[in-house]
Amino acid sequence: MQIKNKISGIILLLSLMLIAVSSQAQNTDALGTYTPYSLFGIGDLANEGTSVNSAMGGIGTGLRTRRFINYLNPASITERDTLSFMMDFGLLQRNIYNSDGNVHSAYNTYNMQNIVFTAPIYRKSAIIVGIAPYSNIGYKFESTGTDKDHVLSYGDIRYRKYGEGSINNLFVGGAMNFLHNFSFGAEMVYYFGALDRYSNIEFNSESSLRNLVTGWDYAVNSVSGRFGLQYFNTLKKRRDLKFTAGISYSLKSRLSGDMTQFAYAENTAGTDTIRHITYNSKMEIPGKISVGVSLSKMDTLSRTDIWTLGFDYTRQDWSNSNFLATPGVDFNPNVESSYRLGFSYTPNINDIRYYRKRMTYRVGTYYKTSYIRVGNNDVHAFGITFGATFPISKINNVINFAVDVGQRGSTKNGMIRERYVNFVLNFSLYDIWFIKRKYR
Numbered sequence: 105m106q107i108k109n110k111i112s113g114i115i116l117l118l119s120l121m122l123i124a125v126s127s128q129a130q131n132t133d134a135l136g137t138y139t140p141y142s143l144f145g146i147g148d149l150a151n152e153g154t155s156v157n158s159a160m161g162g163i164g165t166g167l168r169t170r171r172f173i174n175y176l177n178p179a180s181i182t183e184r185d186t187l188s189f190m191m192d193f194g195l196l197q198r199n200i201y202n203s204d205g206n207v208h209s210a211y212n213t214y215n216m217q218n219i220v221f222t223a224p225i226y227r228k229s230a231i232i233v234g235i236a237p238y239s240n241i242g243y244k245f246e247s248t249g250t251d252k253d254h255v256l257s258y259g260d261i262r263y264r265k266y267g268e269g270s271i272n273n274l275f276v277g278g279a280m281n282f283l284h285n286f287s288f289g290a291e292m293v294y295y296f297g298a299l300d301r302y303s304n305i306e307f308n309s310e311s312s313l314r315n316l317v318t319g320w321d322y323a324v325n326s327v328s329g330r331f332g333l334q335y336f337n338t339l340k341k342r343r344d345l346k347f348t349a350g351i352s353y354s355l356k357s358r359l360s361g362d363m364t365q366f367a368y369a370e371n372t373a374g375t376d377t378i379r380h381i382t383y384n385s386k387m388e389i390p391g392k393i394s395v396g397v398s399l400s401k402m403d404t405l406s407r408t409d410i411w412t413l414g415f416d417y418t419r420q421d422w423s424n425s426n427f428l429a430t431p432g433v434d435f436n437p438n439v440e441s442s443y444r445l446g447f448s449y450t451p452n453i454n455d456i457r458y459y460r461k462r463m464t465y466r467v468g469t470y471y472k473t474s475y476i477r478v479g480n481n482d483v484h485a486f487g488i489t490f491g492a493t494f495p496i497s498k499i500n501n502v503i504n505f506a507v508d509v510g511q512r513g514s515t516k517n518g519m520i521r522e523r524y525v526n527f528v529l530n531f532s533l534y535d536i537w538f539i540k541r542k543y544r
Contacts, residue, residue, distance in 0.1 A: 137240035138200055138211035140520050141483065141512065144435045144476050145427045146271060146359070146387065147241035147299060151508070152176055154194050154218060155528040159491025159506035160446025161468025163416040165396030166350040168287075168336055171408055171500050172532055173220055173232075175275075176394070177352045178289025179332035181222045181230045182279045187536045190500075191221040194530040201523045205515040213242065217528055228281035232291070235274050241267040241299050260308040271297040271324050271359075279332070289332040295359065295389070298323050314369040314376070320428065321364045322385060328357035338402075346400045346409075354392040361385050363428075387427055392420040406453055416444040422475035434479045442472035446489075464493035466506070474512070481519055485512035491528075500534030 142148040156172045157164045164176025168183040173192045175181070184190065194217030202209045220234030245265040277291030302319035332352040339345045363385045367378040398414030422437035446468035455461040467490045474483040487510020494503045508526040515521045 137198065137215065137242040138213050138244075139512075139522060140202065140243055140245075141474070141476055141522070142239075142241045142243055142267065143301075143433075144478075145422070145425070145437060146389075147239040147267075147269075149239050149440070149475070150237040151526075152236065154192055154220075154532075155491055155504040155506035155530040156466070156493075157446075158508055158526075158528045159466035159468060159489050159504070160412075160414065160448060161416075161444040161470045161489050162442070163396060163398070163414040163444045163446040163468065165332075165352050165394045165416045165418075166334070166348050166398045167396065167412070167414055168334060168346075168348045168398070168400075169409060169412070171502075171534075172504070173222055175218070175220050175232060175234055175236075177332040177334060177350050177396075178232065178277050178291045178330060179279050179287040179334040179350060179352075181232050181289065182228050182281050182287045183336075184222070184224065184230060185536070186224050186227060188500075189221070189223045189535045191533040192218065192530055194218045194528060197527045197529075199525045199527075202520055203515060203523075204518070204520050215240070217530065225278065225280075228287075229278065230280075231276075231278045232289075233276050235272060238271045238273045238295060238297075240270045241301070243267050262306045262308060264304045264306065265302065267299070267301040269297060269299040269322075271295055271299065275330070277330070285335055285337045287334045287336070291330045293328045293330055293354070293357075295324055295326045295328065295357065314371045316367070316369055318367040318379075320366065322361060322387075323363075324359050324361045324385075326357050326360045326389075328355050328389070330354045344402050344404060346402055348398045348400070350396050352394045354389075356388065356391040358388045359385055388425050390421050390425055392418065394418040403450075403453060408453055409448070409450065410453075411447070411449045413447050414445070416442070418442045418444075420475065436477045438473065438475050438477035438482060440473060440475035442470060444468065444470040450493075459495075462495050466491045466493075470510075478519065479517070481517050483513050483519075485510055487511065500532070502532050504528075504530040504532055506530075 137148050139148050153162060153164050153176050157176060164174050167174050168180050170183050173190050196215045196217040198213045200211050218234060218236040222230050222232045224230050247263045274294045275291045277289060279287055279289030281287045299322040305316040307313040307315060334348055334350040336348045362382050364382045366380045369376045369378055394416060396416035398412055400409040400412040403410050420440045423439055425437045448464055448466040450464040451461040453462055469488050471486045476483045487508055489508045491506035496502055506528040510524060512522040513519050
């Protein structure tokens with residue numbers, strides 16, 4: 105009965121989160137992101153993983169840990185206590201400072217990072233269910249007409265461009281160990297959400313003139329898949345050192361759904377439809393490959409890692425993807441790639457005297473090239489990350505915290521430089537199920 109109650113609570117929580125994520129794009133003052141680079145394609149791609157991954161530069165493909173959920177590689181979830189249930193819920197807070205060399209702007213946003221849980225099935229196998237953002241759109245541009253003839257004829261004219269919305273992914277999968285030192289995982293991925301872009305002209309002084317509202321709405325629903333493989337073993341001469349190598353691949357997916365282009369003329373007297381066309385989308389998410397390795401020193405008593413050093417490389421070719429043209433901007437999809445390096449250290453997880461020795465400390469760095477290419481200019485990003493794990497009650501019930509400080513783009517060639525400080529907070533829950541108690 106206790107297990108049934110826990111499962112019911114989890115299903116309810118997932119349902120509430122699904123509703124919250126689906127309704128995220130309903131308020132332009134509560135954007136999930138804020139960056140001019142979300143103007144292009146399907147928006148700004150979200151950083152995957154929990155705060156454990158984020159604090160280590162974003163690595164995860166070659167990472168195996170029994171203390172936390174690592175959903176960056178489906179094969180990693182078999183590294184666990186065979187009776188353990190694990191759950192993770194994360195929040196993201198972004199602080200963004202944009203500059204083109206002359207104009208500066210700052211914005212703060214809040215968003216869900218992930219909600220995911222795993223449970224064992226039989227011996228060395230497990231299942232995983234989760235929800236996480238895939239991409240976000242969030243931008244606002246406003247300007248006032250300065251042409252003297254237009255101002256004399258029409259009064260105050262305001263031009264507004266803004267976008268909102270997100271694509272999220274719901275994933276369900278499983279993994280199992282085989283041949284003693286290999287693990288294989290597979291997931292079904294369901295993309296869903298809505299993206300909205302608007303370009304309006306408002307006549308604020310002359311009530312007889314109608315405002316012009318144009319843009320497009322894009323409703324997304326698509327099914328795809330992801331696979332992962334990991335090899336893990338201890339070194340022959342150092343049995344306390346564990347080596348892991350991993351690879352994951354996300355399948356190419358066409359983003360099915362309806363795209364509506366519209367144009368309306370409106371004022372207090374009413375609204376006239378100038379254009380309203382709905383057609384099937386041709387946009388798509390290309391396949392993505394990621395490889396990673398890690399080396400860990402294990403504590404023989406608790407079978408947890410004392411320290412871990414890891415490296416990841418990812419590549420996703422967007423160059424043949426079809427996107428709507430952005431008027432006035434030479435946008436071309438590019439190959440997105442990233443290099444990530446991370447390190448973690450736990451002084452003594454079994455220490456009963458000093459709390460700080462039971463904490464885990466993490467640091468990392470990354471360098472990546474975005475799929476967004478404006479004119480002949482690639483958009484690069486780099487940053488440093490750090491964070492810590494704070495144990496609560498039991499060893500594996502913890503709060504994980506990560507900080508990501510970085511820069512994307514530059515002020516050269518008419519581009520925009522974006523500097524940011526991101527905070528990721530995750531609540532990781534760990535429990536033992538399926539135990540028959542002799543006494544109650």
